[in-house]
Amino acid sequence: MLKPKKMCKVTVAGPRSIRDTAVSFFYGKGILHIDDYTKPDNGTVLDIGTPTERASELSEDLIKLRSIKKHLNVVKNNGGKVVSIDRPNQEEISAQIDQIDAQIVDSIDKIRAVNDSLSLLKAKEDIVAPISTLGLDWKVFTQYDSLSYMVGYLPKNVDLSRFKKELSSITDNVEMFHGEYMSRQVIALFVIKDKADETSALFSNNSFTPINLKCLEEFEGKSDNILKTIKDEYDHLTDEKKRLKSEMDALGEKYSSFIIDNEADFSRDIEVGEVPLRFAESTNAFVIEGWVPQDDFTEMESELRKKTDGKIYIRSRKAVEGAPVELKNPKGIKPFEFLIDLYSRPSYGEIDPTFFMFLTFPLFFGFMLGDLGYGLLTFALFFIIRTKVKVAEIKSVLSVLMFASFMTAVFGIVFGEFFGAEHIFGYHMTPILHRLHHPITLLNLAIGMGVAHVNMGLMIGFYNMKKAHGLKAAILEKASWMSLQVGGVLLALGNMTLGAAIMLVSAIMITLGEGLKGLFELPSIVANILSYSRLMAVGLASAILALVVNEMAGMAFSAGGIGLIVGTIILLAGHSIAIFLGFLSPFIHSMRLHYVEFFMKFYTGGGQKYMPFGRRD
Amino acid sequence: MVKNMVEPITAIAAALAIGISAIAAAIAEKEIGTAAVGAIAENEDLFVKGLIMTVLPETIVLFGFVIAYMILGA
Numbered sequence: 001m002l003k004p005k006k007m008c009k010v011t012v013a014g015p016r017s018i019r020d021t022a023v024s025f026f027y028g029k030g031i032l033h034i035d036d037y038t039k040p041d042n043g044t045v046l047d048i049g050t051p052t053e054r055a056s057e058l059s060e061d062l063i064k065l066r067s068i069k070k071h072l073n074v075v076k077n078n079g080g081k082v083v084s085i086d087r088p089n090q091e092e093i094s095a096q097i098d099q100i101d102a103q104i105v106d107s108i109d110k111i112r113a114v115n116d117s118l119s120l121l122k123a124k125e126d127i128v129a130p131i132s133t134l135g136l137d138w139k140v141f142t143q144y145d146s147l148s149y150m151v152g153y154l155p156k157n158v159d160l161s162r163f164k165k166e167l168s169s170i171t172d173n174v175e176m177f178h179g180e181y182m183s184r185q186v187i188a189l190f191v192i193k194d195k196a197d198e199t200s201a202l203f204s205n206n207s208f209t210p211i212n213l214k215c216l217e218e219f220e221g222k223s224d225n226i227l228k229t230i231k232d233e234y235d236h237l238t239d240e241k242k243r244l245k246s247e248m249d250a251l252g253e254k255y256s257s258f259i260i261d262n263e264a265d266f267s268r269d270i271e272v273g274e275v276p277l278r279f280a281e282s283t284n285a286f287v288i289e290g291w292v293p294q295d296d297f298t299e300m301e302s303e304l305r306k307k308t309d310g311k312i313y314i315r316s317r318k319a320v321e322g323a324p325v326e327l328k329n330p331k332g333i334k335p336f337e338f339l340i341d342l343y344s345r346p347s348y349g350e351i352d353p354t355f356f357m358f359l360t361f362p363l364f365f366g367f368m369l370g371d372l373g374y375g376l377l378t379f380a381l382f383f384i385i386r387t388k389v390k391v392a393e394i395k396s397v398l399s400v401l402m403f404a405s406f407m408t409a410v411f412g413i414v415f416g417e418f419f420g421a422e423h424i425f426g427y428h429m430t431p432i433l434h435r436l437h438h439p440i441t442l443l444n445l446a447i448g449m450g451v452a453h454v455n456m457g458l459m460i461g462f463y464n465m466k467k468a469h470g471l472k473a474a475i476l477e478k479a480s481w482m483s484l485q486v487g488g489v490l491l492a493l494g495n496m497t498l499g500a501a502i503m504l505v506s507a508i509m510i511t512l513g514e515g516l517k518g519l520f521e522l523p524s525i526v527a528n529i530l531s532y533s534r535l536m537a538v539g540l541a542s543a544i545l546a547l548v549v550n551e552m553a554g555m556a557f558s559a560g561g562i563g564l565i566v567g568t569i570i571l572l573a574g575h576s577i578a579i580f581l582g583f584l585s586p587f588i589h590s591m592r593l594h595y596v597e598f599f600m601k602f603y604t605g606g607g608q609k610y611m612p613f614g615r616r617d
Numbered sequence: 618m619v620k621n622m623v624e625p626i627t628a629i630a631a632a633l634a635i636g637i638s639a640i641a642a643a644i645a646e647k648e649i650g651t652a653a654v655g656a657i658a659e660n661e662d663l664f665v666k667g668l669i670m671t672v673l674p675e676t677i678v679l680f681g682f683v684i685a686y687m688i689l690g691a
Contacts, residue, residue, distance in 0.1 A: 342665050440690060443683075531676050533683050592672045595665070 001330065002351050005610070006294040007033075007323040012304070013287045014312040019276070020052070022288070025307050027272050027614035029300060033324045034290040034613050037280040049281040054090075055273025062266040064097050069259050071104050072252035093262060100255055107248055114241045121234045127211055128230060130186045132223035133179030139220055140190075141213055148196040150203065152210035154185040166202060171195040275613060291323050291610070292316075323348040326610035333358045335399035343595055344605030350464050353603065360453060360598075361400070361590055366407025367449070368539045368586035370435070371546060373419035374579055375409025404587070419575060420546025435543045442536045450532025451485070453593070454525070457601030458482055464602050476513030478601075480506045481525060488526075528597045534589050542582045549574030623689060631685040638681025645674035 010032070014022060026032045039048055068074075131151060141149065154163070160178065167174055173192040180186065187208070191199050219226045279288040292300060301314050325345050327337050329352070336357045346352050369375070379402055386398040416431025418424045435442055458478050465474035484506035491499030510518040549570065556567035599605075623631075653667030 440686070443686065527676055527680075530679055530683055533679050534675070537679065537682055588668070588672065592669065592675075595669050596673065 001328065001333070001355055003328070004346060004348060004352055004607070005326040005328045007291045007319040007326075007348065007610075008294045008297055009289070009317045009319055009323070010292050010297070011287065011289050011315045012312060013285060014308065016281065016284055016286055018308045018311055019049075019281075019286045021308055022286075022304065022312065023272060023275055025304055026288075027275075029303075030614040031292050031296050031300065031612050032288075032290045032614075033292070033610050034275070034278050034288060036278045037287075037289065039280075045282045046280040046287065047282065049276025049279050049286060051276055052273040055270050057090075057094075058266050058270050058273065061094055061097055062263065062270065064101055065259060065263050065266065068097070068100055068104055068255075069263065071108060072248060072255065072259070074252050074256045074259050096258070097262075100251070100258075103251065104248070107244055107251075111241060111244050111248075114237050114244065118234065118237050118241070121230055121237070125227070125230050125234070127213070128219070128223055128227050130179070130181035130184075130211065131188070132227045133181050133186055134177040134188050134223070135179070136177060136188065136223060137221065138223050138226060144193075146193050147190050148193045149188065149190045150200065150208075150210055151188045151213060152186075152203075152208050154187050155207050156184060158185065158206050160185070163206065167199065170198050170202065174199070271614075290613075291319065293326070294318075319348060321348055322608075324610035325607035327352055327354060329354050335396040335403075336361065338393060338396035339400065339591065339594070341609075343599065343603075345607040345609055347604045347607040349467065350604055351460050351602070353460070353599070356456065356460070356598075357594060358403075361594060362403040362407040364449070364535060364590040364593055365404040365586045366409075366411040367446070367535050368589065369404075369408040369542055369582045370411035370415045370539060371417045371419065371542070371582075372409050372412030372424070372429075373417075374546075374575075374582060375405050375407075375412050378579060378583070379405035379409065401583070401587075404583075404590075415543070417543060417546070420543065420550045420578075435540060436547075439536065439540060442539065443533055446532050446535035446539075447529060449535060450529045450597070453532065453598055454528050454601065455482060455485070457598045461602030464604070473513065476509050477518075480509035480513060481601075484510070484522070484525060528600075531597055532593065534593070538585055538589055542578065542586070545578045545581065546575070549578055627688055631688045634685040634688060635678070635681040638684075639678045642674045642677040645677065646671055649674070 012022065037046075037048060039046070130153070141151070154160075164176065167176070167189075171192060173195070175190045177188040178185065189199065189203075276286070279286060281287075297316055301316075304312060304314065325348050327340070327346070329337060333354055336354045339357055339361065340346065340352070340354050366375070382398045382402045382405060386395060386402070389395060389398070412418065413429070414432045415435050416422055416429040417435070418429060422429055422431070433441060433445075458481050462474045462478040465478055483502055487499050487502030487504075487506055489499075490502060493499075507519060507522060510522065514521075552574065553567040553570040556563040556570055559566075650671045653663070653671050656663045657667050
């Protein structure tokens with residue numbers, strides 16, 4: 001639990017004839033974490049391996065398949081069945097993919113054409129519809145010898161009678177038609193050609209927007225009828241589009257399992273086919289280097305020998321450092337690995353702090369929020385959400401939050417708080433420690449937790465240091481910080497000589513261990529411990545926030561009448577905000593206390609995640 | 618509690634202790650926060666590192682907070 005899984009370094013070498021057997025064996029086992037081979041600059045016969053030919057063929061098919069999948073909107077996964085790696089009918093599948101592809105390309109082209117026609121019709125309708133309000137026959141819009149005409153919109157605020165008057169001052173040889181469309185004035189004006197320029201000047205002075213009729217010369221008859229023809233065609237094309245769409249849907253339905261299954265198979269086969277890129281090869285041999293959990297090695301070795309008729313060389317060495325890290329924690333603690341990975345995965349050989357995180361993260365969180373009502377409510381809430389989500393990471397976060405909620409409820413009982421009040425539906429809760437009445441006790445408790453936490457970190461650091469660099473380094477760099485605190489406490493208690501002496505010795509030890517930098521950082525231990533006073537400060541703030549909400553609601557309730565409604569709203573909104581803030585800030589603060597104050601005492605991190613070839617999650 | 622027992626000057630001293638240290642922390646966090654958001658925009662993996670760096674100066678407020686309590690309690 002406190003240590004990552006033990007690994008051993010494995011080197012596997014053999015003739016190229018058995019390469020693919022070995023690769024598919026490792027793929028099936030899913031336990032070998034491959035170290036990527038990089039070719040050194042100077043003379044070696046070993047080159048980076050070449051992927052199988054099949055892999056590149058499959059890549060092409062996979063691209064086609066994915067484009068089909070996208071066009072057919074296939075998302076449903078009906079459990080891909082596993083097909084063996086050497087499928088004999090690959091040709092057939094390729095042919096079928098091409099055939100589906102051709103069908104789809106045809107439908108896509110048709111749909112595109114229909115869409116184009118639809119937008120063209122829409123544009124025509126936009127021109128004909130306003131003109132149809134004039135009630136004219138379309139044939140009047142033609143070439144005249146002596147007449148000129150213009151059609152278009154006038155803004156709504158243009159007064160028509162005034163406009164007509166101005167028009168008649170120019171000429172009497174004029175005929176104007178007028179209609180209304182979408183609350184705009186539609187005008188068609190026929191005027192004798194000599195006066196056309198003057199009238200158009202008048203029009204543009206009145207912000208006239210002309211309608212261009214050029215593209216509509218194909219039409220004839222009443223504009224009402226034209227409009228109807230357009231609408232009919234529009235409906236017809238819409239039906240056609242629907243039909244094509246449903247055809248596509250039917251195709252998607254028909255081939256969904258084919259697509260999903262083959263996509264899964266292809267990506268699997270490609271992963272296997274391309275894995276030689278990650279190891280070394282010469283003309284006749286291959287070498288794979290990687291890591292395997294120590295417990296699985298013996299079994300893997302004998303199986304692989306049997307599979308390859310003993311034509312293989314396998315060697316294992318005990319891992320010291322640089323091995324990939326697989327955390328190993330019981331199920332209940334596992335979600336907290338998420339918080340560790342968020343920072344950095346432990347390096348191989350150091351203590352995995354997940355368990356300590358599990359102990360103290362919810363503790364600090366609960367100590368800060370500490371409210372029975374908030375705890376129970378959010379616990380239920382997170383539990384419900386957790387059953388609904390599928391993403392593993394979000395599930396982990398919710399599990400962590402559920403632990404936090406639980407501790408919040410526990411501390412709610414200790415502090416005697418239920419939604420900020422001191423009673424549950426009339427039943428008075430007797431607090432073991434009243435936060436608002438005894439803030440100094442609360443502060444001392446917080447600092448006490450800090451001392452314990454920081455020293456826990458130093459002890460883990462002692463262990464790590466002893467393991468990596470020996471007892472002397474561990475004493476100089478870690479134990480010295482603990483003795484420094486002892487000296488400080490003695491000094492504070494009045495034992496001047498002894499306290500000062502211990503502190504001096506500790507300071508010398510720290511300087512020896514960490515250099516001058518350590519000497520300058522001596523006060524940091526005080527800063528680290530005082531930092532835990534936030535446990536009390538954030539806690540008080542959240543308690544007072546809840547109290548304020550209750551008091552405001554109480555004032556509204558005592559007013560009666562509409563105050564009852566207002567009070568209820570204040571209660572609901574206020575406590576929602578208080579819960580939201582109450583989770584955000586303790587979460588960040590609890591995280592910070594771990595990452596900064598705790599981890600800095602021992603944690604190296606930077607470990608590589610164990611990602612075995614062929615593992616399926 | 619300490620209510621009704623504090624000299625006005627003591628209360629002002631406590632307020633200054635926490636108020637000024639809060640402003641100091643705010644100035645520090647402003648600078649770090651801006652840089653952190655910029656870095657996170659470039660590379661999302663830096664989120665946690667950015668968060669940690671950003672909340673580091675909070676300790677300054679806590680010093681002020683503890684001093685304020687000591688002033689009021691004394």
